[in-house]
Amino acid sequence: MGILPDQYDKYVRFFKFMLKYWNSDVFSFPSDEIQALDKENIASEFDHTPEELTEDLKKMGPTYVKLGQLLSTRPDLLPPHFMDSLATLQDDVDEVKYEEVEEIFKEEIGVRISKAFQFFDPNPMASASIGQVHKAIMHSGEVVAVKIQRPGIRKRFIEDLDTLLDISEKAEKLSEVARSFGAHNVIEELRYVLLKELDYNLEAQNLITLKANLAEIKNISIPTPFADYSSSKVLTMEFVEGVKVTKVSPLKLMDLDLTPLVDDLIKSYLKQIIIDGIAHADPHPGNVYLTKDNKIALMDAGMVAKFSKEMQETVLKLMIGLSNYDSAKVTEILLSISQYDENDVDLAQFKKNIVRKIQESENQKAKDLQSGRTLIEINQIAAKQNIHIPVDLNVLGKILLNLDQIVAFLTPEYDMQSTMKRYIHKLMQKKMKADLKPANFMELFLEMKDLTENLPSRLNKFTSNLAENEVKVKVDAFDEDRFTGAFQKVANRITAGVIIAALIIGAAMLVQIPSPYTVFGYPTFAFILFVLAALIAMYLLYQILFIDGRNKK
Structure with missing residues (x-):
């Protein structure tokens, strides 16, 4: 894949950044020495400080800020103090002009801001790399927060991510270090996370899910989204005063x-x-x-x-x-x-x-x-x-x-x-x-049904192969008598399990058939089958818990 003229700047910025940090001891400092350092000594022990790395990522743009936040969850790549700094990484961005906000809202929701809201503050309460938040009042009197996605941010993220994916793929072919860090996987994970974060419909659904899940915890509050005034680039939700x-x-x-x-x-x-x-x-x-x-x-x-x-x-x-x-x-x-x-x-x-x-x-x-x-x-x-x-x-x-x-x-x-x-x-x-839950028991019953239906044919196939001397067992060393005995014990246990399952299923079917002879309100024959299944199961359990344990000792 060639480098297009409009991509030169992205590649140049990236390679300048990598020239500075690639051979830095930030990525290779021994973990046992890290544990002995405190925050006061960190600057003197590394070529670059956590604050310096944080500022450089900010200058690279919002995609790299998100990359820094992702790296803060990778202790295999960075020392602890650098991860602390990256975990709190927030970018400094300019506000989006109100005219652009109005245009995005109308394009996404289909109505003008003045028609949708009784009041809309043109000055944002907060501004971040992906979007900014404005306070508004709906015609019903409900106070809401409206998050508007930055114009062109999706395109910029995708272009930066494509550049990083291309570079990381080539880097893994040429560099053992890049392969050991899984550079391409890190960028793919970043792409997956970012594309989800760029879809405000998903965020609205997350709010609904979290609110329902935490409804029983009285001191925790989750803002309610308003679907009519939300889209992939606009999210209107309950305003939280605090x-x-x-x-x-x-x-x-x-x-x-x-x-x-x-x-x-x-x-x-x-x-x-x-x-x-x-x-x-x-x-x-x-x-x-x-x-x-x-x-x-x-x-x-x-x-x-x-x-x-x-x-x-x-x-x-x-x-x-x-x-x-x-x-x-x-x-x-x-x-x-x-x-x-x-x-x-x-x-x-x-x-x-x-x-x-x-x-x-x-x-x-x-x-x-x-x-x-x-x-x-x-x-x-x-x-x-x-x-x-x-x-x-x-x-x-x-x-x-x-x-x-x-x-x-x-x-x-x-x-x-x-x-x-x-x-x-x-x-x-x-x-x-x-x-x-009953559904889990039904799943277990279906698995038992599959076992009962399929096991006879599998046992027939196995015994047929055994009779024709087509069964091969590979072991390094064993006592032949003990191995044969253990094999026979396994076969007996499987057979007993099949019998128990068959008795239970048969009894369950017979319970549905009216009978003049009953025990404790159940048809006599069905009751007998249940008792037989229980006795065999208890005997099998006794063999497993006590006899096998004693033989092992």
């Missing part, structure tokens, strides 16, 4: 009991991550407000994190392990979900590092405790030892890091671990109850 949590006056902090609010904030995020599987992914202090009626409002749902059912259960186990300071359990969970080459990893050293890290966070108050920092540093320890932890945990670390800052500001003496431990156990009970 201030950013970090702007609350010291006097108000002293007057208010903020502990219930902080309780609900932590509970809301644990619920989003562990139960709902969708979480507000950017709770930095600028997106969290203390409202006029003393509630916490979560703003800007353009970025959400989604967690699969498997990852939700993993996070639940991980949070229990962290809240109990159980380093062995935490290590076991991390290794079970990570990718690594056992020949290339010092597992003993990894476990030792995790133990040290978790012990450091024990019995700390909110002003000292940093759960997010702990999780991000655990990710970094793993990355430095070639253990690749799923990116979901990096996102989780960033979310918790922002929560740490908010909690420490509002309630410095707050015992965050105690609240997490209490609520996590409640969530575990709730999740177990949710798993007992």
